Amino acid sequence: xxxxxxSSRPRAMISRSAxxxxxxxxxxxxxxxxxxxxxxxxxxVLAVAxxxxxxxxxxVLVDSExxxxxxxxxxxxAITDGTADIDARLLYGLPDGEGALRTRPVMRxxxxxxxxxxxxxxxxxxxxxxxxATQATTAALITxxxxxxxxxxxxxxxxxxxxxxxxxxxxxxxxxxxxVDLGVHEVxxxxxxxxxxxxxxxxxxxxxxxxxxGLSVSELITVAGTHADRGWEA
Numbered sequence: 001x002x003x004x005x006x007s008s009r010p011r012a013m014i015s016r017s018a019x020x021x022x023x024x025x026x027x028x029x030x031x032x033x034x035x036x037x038x039x040x041x042x043x044x045v046l047a048v049a050x051x052x053x054x055x056x057x058x059x060v061l062v063d064s065e066x067x068x069x070x071x072x073x074x075x076x077x078a079i080t081d082g083t084a085d086i087d088a089r090l091l092y093g094l095p096d097g098e099g100a101l102r103t104r105p106v107m108r109x110x111x112x113x114x115x116x117x118x119x120x121x122x123x124x125x126x127x128x129x130x131x132x133a134t135q136a137t138t139a140a141l142i143t144x145x146x147x148x149x150x151x152x153x154x155x156x157x158x159x160x161x162x163x164x165x166x167x168x169x170x171x172x173x174x175x176x177x178x179x180v181d182l183g184v185h186e187v188x189x190x191x192x193x194x195x196x197x198x199x200x201x202x203x204x205x206x207x208x209x210x211x212x213x214g215l216s217v218s219e220l221i222t223v224a225g226t227h228a229d230r231g232w233e234a
């Protein structure tokens with residue numbers, strides 16, 4: 001498969017309902033100060049600040065005085081020094097080390113299918129040919145690569161969800177794209193491929209990403225959220 005890049009980046013889709021319910025659960029669990037550093041862990045500082053203070057948080061922790069001043073204009077108390085005591089996993093809907101979710105993920109990282117190509121047994125994909133098909137199959141090129149937080153180590157180790165099917169990422173992850181083995185599943189060009197989040201089987205996938213890469217869930221979601229195109233959904 002020709003591994004060309006695309007100007008289209010994956011999308012970090014933020015769920016309004018999951019953000020509201022996560023904020024309510026996090027505040028109800030106790031604490032006063034919510035961690036909104038690193039652009040609210042890639043979720044967008046202004047939207048999360050409104051959600052968590054509406055749920056009853058007393059203040060938010062941000063990176064800069066400029067952010068604090070902007071939030072002050074919104075009537076939100078923000079500080080740049082302190083220790084957050086509101087549970088960020090509840091707020092953002094993040095899995096624990098075992099992959100358990102206590103609230104619904106707020107962010108869903110979504111790529112799209114750029115093209116598909118049949119493979120014969122023995123055909124290889126991506127740089128270095130770290131994957132060869134063991135039988136006839138179909139591969140899909142999808143948006144999302146290491147420049148958007150789909151870490152290189154996830155190649156041959158992680159999965160995406162397309163049309164309800166959980167499918168493996170194969171070969172090396174490139175800068176802006178990666179390859180998925182579709183097996184017997186038929187997908188259309190333009191179809192969504194969910195890396196993590198949402199309500200399907202890959203909702204807690206960040207836990208596996210963390211185990212594969214050695215990076216924390218907070219690091220992984222922050223990089224993805226700040227390098228993908230952000231959008232909103234119900």
